[in-house]
Amino acid sequence: MRTRFQQQMEELRERLLRMGGLAELAVDRATQAYTERDLTRCQLVLENESLINAAEREIDELAFDILATQQPAAVDLRFILAVTKINADLERVGDQAVNIAERVMDLIELPEVELPVDIPRMASAVSAMVRRSLESFVEGKAELAQAVLEMDHVVDRMRDEAFIVLVRIMNEQPQVTQQALDALLVARNLERVADHATNIAEDVIFWVLGADVRHHAQAASVAPRPEATGT
Amino acid sequence: MGVGITVEHLNAFYGKTQALFDINIAVQANHATALIGPSGCGKSTFIRCLNRMHETIPEARVDGMVRIGEFSVYNGTSATQLRRRVGMVFQKPNPFPTMSIYDNVAAGLKLNGFRNRKQLDEIVQKSLHSSALWDEVKDSLHKKSGASLSGGQQQRLCIARALAVQPEVLLMDEPCSALDPISTGKIEELIFQLKEQYTIVIVTHNMQQAARVAEFTGFFLLGKMIEFDKTEKVFTNPSDKRTEDYVTGRFG
Numbered sequence: 001m002r003t004r005f006q007q008q009m010e011e012l013r014e015r016l017l018r019m020g021g022l023a024e025l026a027v028d029r030a031t032q033a034y035t036e037r038d039l040t041r042c043q044l045v046l047e048n049e050s051l052i053n054a055a056e057r058e059i060d061e062l063a064f065d066i067l068a069t070q071q072p073a074a075v076d077l078r079f080i081l082a083v084t085k086i087n088a089d090l091e092r093v094g095d096q097a098v099n100i101a102e103r104v105m106d107l108i109e110l111p112e113v114e115l116p117v118d119i120p121r122m123a124s125a126v127s128a129m130v131r132r133s134l135e136s137f138v139e140g141k142a143e144l145a146q147a148v149l150e151m152d153h154v155v156d157r158m159r160d161e162a163f164i165v166l167v168r169i170m171n172e173q174p175q176v177t178q179q180a181l182d183a184l185l186v187a188r189n190l191e192r193v194a195d196h197a198t199n200i201a202e203d204v205i206f207w208v209l210g211a212d213v214r215h216h217a218q219a220a221s222v223a224p225r226p227e228a229t230g231t
Numbered sequence: 232m233g234v235g236i237t238v239e240h241l242n243a244f245y246g247k248t249q250a251l252f253d254i255n256i257a258v259q260a261n262h263a264t265a266l267i268g269p270s271g272c273g274k275s276t277f278i279r280c281l282n283r284m285h286e287t288i289p290e291a292r293v294d295g296m297v298r299i300g301e302f303s304v305y306n307g308t309s310a311t312q313l314r315r316r317v318g319m320v321f322q323k324p325n326p327f328p329t330m331s332i333y334d335n336v337a338a339g340l341k342l343n344g345f346r347n348r349k350q351l352d353e354i355v356q357k358s359l360h361s362s363a364l365w366d367e368v369k370d371s372l373h374k375k376s377g378a379s380l381s382g383g384q385q386q387r388l389c390i391a392r393a394l395a396v397q398p399e400v401l402l403m404d405e406p407c408s409a410l411d412p413i414s415t416g417k418i419e420e421l422i423f424q425l426k427e428q429y430t431i432v433i434v435t436h437n438m439q440q441a442a443r444v445a446e447f448t449g450f451f452l453l454g455k456m457i458e459f460d461k462t463e464k465v466f467t468n469p470s471d472k473r474t475e476d477y478v479t480g481r482f483g
Contacts, residue, residue, distance in 0.1 A: 002416070002443070004423050068466040069442035 005070045009079070012062050016083050016090075019055040020134040022048065023090040026097035027130060027193055031123035033104045034186060037112065045101035052094035059087045075207070082207035086137065089196040089203075093130065096189045096196070103182045103189070113176045115169065115183050117162045119190070125155055126190045129197035136201060142208040148201035149213070152194055159191040233261040233430030234300030234399045236281060241295035243276050243285065250276045252454045254295070258447070263422055263431040265441035265462070268451035269477070274434045277451065278402050281432065282317040283310045299400060315343065318393030322405040324385035326377025326392070332359075333372040335388055339396040354395055361428075362391035363421050383414025390421065394429075401425065403433040407440065419444050438478055442466050450474045 026045050033041035063084050066072065072080055129151050136144035166184040170177045205213050236258035243251035251273050258264045266274040279285040280293050283304060297304040304313055326335050336355045337345070345351055355372070359365040364387040368375070377388055386406060393401060403422075407415040422431055422444045435441050441448050442462055449459040450473075458465060458474040469475045476482050 003420060005443070064467055065463040069462055071439050071442070 002070070005066070005072070005076075008062065008066050008070065009076065012059065012066065012080070012083055015055065015059050015062065016086060017134070017138065019052065019059060019087065019090050020130075020137070022052050022055065023093040023097070024127070024130050024134065026052065026094050027100075027123075028127055030097040030100035030104065031120065031127070031190070033101060034107070034123070035120050037104070037108050039105065039108055042101040042105050042108075045097050049094055049098050052091055056087055056091040060084060063087075075210075078207045078210060082203040085203045086200050089199045093193050093196045096193045099189045100186050103186050107179060107182045110179055110182075113179045115166065115176075115180060117165050117183055117187065118158075119162075119183060119186055122155065122158045122162070122187060122190050125151065125158065126194045126197070129155065129194050130200075133197040133200040133204070136204045140204075140208055142205045142211075145201035145204040145208075149198055152198045155191055155194040159187050162187040232399070232428060233426075235260040236400065236430065236432070237296070237298040238281075239296040241277075241280060241293060241297060243273070243280055243293045244291065245288065246290040250454050251280070251293075254456050256449060256456060256459055258430060258432060260430050261426055261428070262447060263426050263433060263445040264447040264449065265445035266432065266434045266449045266451060267436075267438055267441050267477070269482070270436075272451040273454040274449075274451045275404055276454075278404055278432060278434050280304075281400070281402055282314050282319055284314075284319065286310065315339075315396050316398050317400045317402060318396065318398035319402045319404065320386070320389050320393055320406050322408045324382060324389050324409065326380070326385050326388050328376060328378035330377055331373050332368050332375055332377055332380070332388060335377040336391045336395050339392060343396065355391075358391040358395040359388075361394050361425065362387040363417060363424075364388060364391055381414070383410050383417060386410060386414070386418060387421070390418075390425075394425075398429065400430045400432070403431065405434055405436060408436065415440070438466075450477060452477070 026048060029041045030045050032038065033045070063080050066080055129148050132144060132151075133148045136142070136148065163184060166180045166187075169180045173180075199214075202214050205211055236256075238254055238256045238258075241251055241254040242249060254277060266277065268274050276285060281297060281299070281304065285291045285293065293305065299313070299317060302308060327338060330338065333355055336358050337351050340351060340354060345354075356365060356369075359368065364384060367384060368380070368388075377385065380388060386409075390401075390406075407418050410418065419440065422433065425431060433441070433445065445462050447459065448462045448465040450457045450465065450469075450471075452473055458469055458471045460470065464470075465474060466478055469478065
């Protein structure tokens with residue numbers, strides 16, 4: 001057993017999970033801020049962005065050190081590569097949460113209008129994707145990650161429907177163009193978060209199975225590998 | 232507990248040939264420090280200057296200062312006394328072939344006047360535990376000779392022998408070069424644990440091993456210390472291009 005190596009790998013895993021928690025919280029706060037027109041939550045999202053950015057740097061540094069000093073192979077190598085990619089996606093999730101918060105801060109300045117788009121429902125679906133992609137990482141289960149991939153088209157459809165509705169609103173009710181545009185941008189930000197959750201799921205599949213399923217490539221199987229037998 | 236090692240302006244010679252040039256280094260207590268570099272760069276000469284083993288070679292001499300903890304290595308200290316505090320393990324395992332496992336470990340203690348059987352038993356057991364060999368040999372301590380063990384076991388026996396006299400520093404000159412990968416892994420794991428109690432300096436040709444086991448790495452080239460820094464730095468972003476060329480395999 002390589003004690004130092006295992007300790008470093010565990011530290012890497014824990015740091016990534018903490019960062020995942022921060023990113024997930026940022027998205028939840030931003031979308032709650034939208035629903036409740038809550039400026040305080042917006043400000044919290046903006047203030048906590050620096051924590052996510054710092055975490056990204058620390059995780060990359062640790063991954064870099066492990067690669068340089070421990071020569072990981074096979075599943076360990078795939079794990080570290082997956083962590084660096086998930087790290088980048090989580091940082092972008094944080095950025096999207098900031099974008100949403102900034103849009104909400106604009107909206108709060110404008111008169112409230114009822115728009116026929118269910119942003120909270122979309123936000124709920126996106127949050128579920130982020131949460132489940134991180135669960136698939138915690139559990140190391142490719143089938144959980146695969147389920148996230150299958151949710152992405154639902155969110156894409158929500159975004160497309162929101163786009164159609166909001167463009168029509170902007171044409172028919174130009175006096176609410178700003179609110180509609182902000183809502184459209186929030187929908188787009190949420191769809192981008194979903195894409196990052198998809199990326200995370202793909203990276204988990206790569207780590208666990210060694211299969212590259214990006215760009216709709218299929219894994220031979222996402223069923224769990226049989227336990228190794230032998231000496 | 233381990234102690235730090237301070238080296239200042241160390242030069243070493245074999246007759247008229249200078250092998251080390253103005254080496255300055257501070258080895259931290261209770262850390263593992265690796266010395267890497269191509270063949271003939273002076274790393275083994277350097278390590279042997281730390282416990283005056285180089286004096287076994289005719290016409291070898293040094294000037295400069297080496298301190299182990301607070302005491303000076305070259306200022307009137309007896310070599311024997313020094314080597315009690317600074318143990319050494321060599322590339323080729325060298326247990327005393329005719330002695331039993333027990334007697335191998337106890338040899339240094341007996342030479343230092345230990346006679347109390349109970350104390351000897353305790354120290355032998357503790358040393359074999361520390362070198363992760365106890366479980367494999369506890370039933371044959373007096374029955375088997377040191378030479379009857381496998382290569383990896385022999386090297387751990389040599390480590391136990393060095394630890395039995397309770398040194399503060401352990402020098403290891405390519406301790407895994409003659410061992411298979413499994414035995415190498417066990418020795419590397421052992422180094423990781425021994426750091427808690429000892430200061431370790433390891434010379435290795437295996438850069439990846441240096442990266443795995445040591446917190447600090449020094450790169451030697453043509454008798455000079457080119458770079459000495461945290462291992463992560465040396466292997467991710469070395470300051471000197473020669474270091475980078477070596478660790479990336481562009482030469483050496």
